[in-house]
Every structure is written in structure tokens, then in C-alpha cells.
Amino acid sequence: MRARAGWLLLLSGLVGCAPAPPSLKSLTEIHEVSRPRWNRQGDLAYLSDESGQVRAHVRRAGGASAQAALANVTLAAWNPQADLLTLQYDPDGSENSQLMGWEPASGKLQPAAIKPGIIHHFGTYSRRGRLAYSSNERSPADFDVYLDGQRLAQAGGLNVPTRFGPEGKSLLVVRQGATLSQQLWELDMEKGERRQIAPAQGDSLFLSPGYQSRSRLWMLSNLGADFLGLVEWRRDSNQFRSLWKAGGDIEAWDYDRKTKRFAFSLNQQGYSRLQVQDRSAAAALEVGELPPGVYSQLAFHPDGSLTLQVDGPSQPSSFWRIWPGSPRVELVLGERPVLEGLRPPTPVRLTSSDGTVVGGLLSWPERPRAAVILLHGGPASQARPTFSPLLLELTRRGIAVLQLDVRGSTGYGRRFAQLDDGPGRFQAIDDVEAGAAYLRSRGLNKFALMGHSYGGYLAWLSAERQPENWAALVVGSAISDLPGYMRETAPWRLENRRAEYGDSQDPAYSPLTEVGRLKMPVYLYHGRNDTRVPFAQGEAMEQALRAQSTPLVWREFPDEGHHLMTPANRRLLTLEVASFLQEKLLP
Incomplete structure (x- = not known):
């Protein structure tokens, strides 16, 4: 813990004696880099938004640099046999990912797997430079495995090839089932035969699998355990054994x-x-x-x-x-x-009404006057201490932020992540109410609730149960009609979402049922190209709120999908939400 403790002491020591913190506008203009990949020559490929779009960049070992003329890139991977990268990109935010080849030396772009309306997921390269990926070209709900543009194996569900065998004759494929359930299988590319490695049924994850030899695989898994650890699979015994555990998830x-x-x-x-x-x-x-x-x-x-x-x-x-x-x-x-003026978020634990302990991260201003409870999406996700201009600005203005990990969140073990499935959904609302009670115990009594995707869905339900708790809501890309959502969401997501929500027709699970209880001001946003939670879900709530004269700010993003990819749009959202919360919480 020495590294973390040293930085926390440094940051804490700056509070009260540092220069004025940067403005919100300047924070939103900070460029970020992500997804680094190095080749054997020491050249670095990465993603950056410095151009105003997320693009692929290359920085040579000798110092030269290049930028691809392609926007909305989500991944860049080197071909091990050539000065060539495969770029996965999302043209319009609809998650219909395409694959493009890029030669950084010449700037040339060449299609690798591009068909409008069809999704292509990059998988891996072989040592000889052969490209494996998956695509739902045959069926909208099923991703088959492809090799250099030719279908290699037909498969049901969401499959992604992850690693070639040492001799390039076999291929590992992960199949995603329910949110916390995966299968791992191996394809013999010469015989066309498949071998099931991980159990065909179960609720375990198999992440980052790789060959250590032809007879051994290493990967991260929670098979037979509560948390992710490093495990080994042996071909001769067809058995898994633990190599490394940490008392929490190895990520x-x-x-x-x-x-x-x-x-x-x-x-x-x-x-x-x-x-x-x-x-x-x-x-x-x-x-x-x-x-x-x-x-x-x-x-x-x-x-x-x-x-x-x-x-x-x-x-x-x-x-x-x-x-x-x-x-x-x-x-x-x-x-x-x-660093200026920053108080880093602190991990907290609090107890819900049924005795379940839930966690989160608390950003606490020097003189707090109000608070926001922030609910993450997923719900199989977790509050993480990452860079957020909005959270920094809210804290600077005296608004505490509790990033709450309601039941169903990851990071707390397998059992906790499954507590909200099906009927457990309403107990997650109890966790939100426990968050408000915790903030009251610390002397605050004016709150807003904010969430995106599943977090927005839970925000609707929580605000409808106890509208008196909330002075304002901020909701983005969220379900408003659960049966409609199950009919409209992308076909390849149905298996996963049924395991999470069930096929409930109970109107109590749809926020539109009790929309009349929402009288507090609402900031609502949605991307028109969203295929996860279709735009009609946000539009229906917008129309219902307007019909009953609920104070509403409605922001439609015509060129975005479920997640905002364009820096300008993210900047606009951050500035508007900060202003909205300032007005409603600190008039």
C-alpha cells in the first residue's frame, strides 16, 4: 500500500494551501490516452482524443508519430508480421463495430471486415499475422468465428476468439452468457473440432486466457471461488487449479x-x-x-x-x-x-435495510452543503476512482458525491454480484435509500440522484419510491419500459439481459408505470443511435414528463449511441449537468 499512501498524503497536504483549481472547462479539455499496445520494435500504438475524435496513434521508438484518419476507434492491435494495425471502430455509436487495416508509415486505410449493419469484434492475431475475429453476419444474435475473412466455425451466442495456440493450429474462444457467466472452448483449426474447456453450464468467468504450452493454459477465473484469481488448466487431466489468490479480484x-x-x-x-x-x-x-x-x-x-x-x-x-x-x-x-485542491474519494461501507453491507466511494468537500448519489451502469460494474471533471467540479463547489455500489455490483465477490437478479431488483432500491440515510448521518439533507444506463433505470425506480428524498435527477440512456426494452434491445444482448432482468411483465419494474410521482427537476439525455437501450426508451420518458409538466431539461445526441464517444459531446454534457446540479442543489 506504500505507493497509494504516499500519493494520498501528497494530495491531502495540498488541500487548503494549493493554488486555485483549474476551471471545469479546462478540466474537460484535458486529453486522455488509452489501450496501449507495443510491437517487437518498441513502437507504441494507442488511442487518444486530442484531435477532437478518438483516433489511433503510433509513437515510434525513435520518436516519430502518426495518426489514423479514422474516428471513433475503440481498439488498435499490431499485426506481428507487418507494420500494420487492425483498428476496431464504431462509425455512429450504434456498436456495429467494423475492422479496418491501417499502415501508419503510409497512412493507408484498407477494410479488414466492414459490412454496414453487421458487427465485427476483433479477436487476436496469430504469430504469422492471421486475423481472427467474430461476426454476427449469419444471425443478429450469434457471433461466428472468422479467420482472415472466412468463417471458421459457426457458433451460437456471443463468441470472441482470444488466443492462438503455440503452433497456430488451435484457437481459444470465450462465449459470453449471462453477465457473470462465460464458457471457454478450443477450436482445432485443422480438424474443425471443438473442445469444451470450461464447464458448459455455470456462473464463472474466464478472462485473458493464454497458452503457456500446448498442454497448459493460464487465465483469470472465479471458478470455485468468490473472487477472480490466476488459475491453470492442464490438458492431460482436464482440471483447473489455483495459482494465485489475492482476497479480492485480480483484474x-x-x-x-x-x-x-x-x-x-x-x-x-x-x-x-x-x-x-x-x-x-x-x-x-x-x-x-x-x-x-x-x-x-x-x-x-x-x-x-x-x-x-x-x-x-x-x-x-x-x-x-x-x-x-x-x-x-x-x-x-x-x-x-x-493535483490542485483535490480530496481523493474514500472507500466507505454502509448497511442496507436487510443487513446487507454495500460499499462505494465518497468524495467529501471541505465544507459540504449538498450531495449527489451516483449509480453506475451494468449493474455488473463498480465505482472506481478514475478521472472525472464533473466529480472534481461538484466537490469543488461543495457538493459531496457518493458513488454507490448497490447489490449486483462487481468487486465484492460472486455472491454480492448476484443479489439483485430477478426479484432482488427492488432490494437494490433499499441500498440507494441506505445511501441517503448515510449522508443524513453526516449532516446533509439535500440530495440529487444521478445514473447512466442501469444506474439511470435504478434512479427512476428509487425516485418513484421515495420522491421526497430527491431534489433533482440526472438520468441518461436508461430503461423506462422493461417489456418494451426486452423487445427492442439488440438481439445479441437478449440472452445476457434475460438472465439479469428475467422476462417480467410486472409493470412495477417499468419506471413509466409510476412516472406521476416524479415531480422533481430532471435532466434527461439519450443518444439517438443507442442499440443497447434504444432511444425510444428515453423519448417515452421525456414525453411522459412533459405531459405532466415535470421541470425537464432534455438533451438528445443525434450522433451518439449508448456511450458518448465524441469529446465535444462529453464536454457539453459535463458543463450542462454541473450547471443543472448547482442550480437545483445550491440555489
């Missing part, structure tokens, strides 16, 4: 064959802890101090160093390099920490 890992070292990112109440370990030693190696936050994209390099992506409350998403066994740390790419 990212890498292994350096040369030094025989593991690197792990461990989730501890939302914050990441980096641990580097010799395979044969019990004690962890010294690592230098990094900004607190979330650590991902771990990668060892030939010189023994480790790079990772860091995203923290004071640190816009950026790339860092450490040298295990020494305190040496280097910022590779990205903005320096934004």
Missing part, C-alpha cells in the same frame, strides 16, 4: 518468461494495487510510487520493465513505466497529475 496480469515474474493489478475497494512477484519467491518486489487509481493494460518488456495504464481521480488516463525491484517510475505518455 489484470502479465508474466515475464525471461525473469519468471508475475505482475498483478489487485482490486481493493475500487483502488488498484500493483504487485510484482518472482514466481519462486514469497515476498513481493519493490515498485515505485504511482498515482492512486485503476491500473490496467499490464505488459512486461524485454528490459524487464513493466508498463501499465493509470487512470485516477487526480490522474487523467495515461501510460507509466516501472522497473520492478527499484523505486524508478516514468510517465511514458499522457498528462501530469491534476
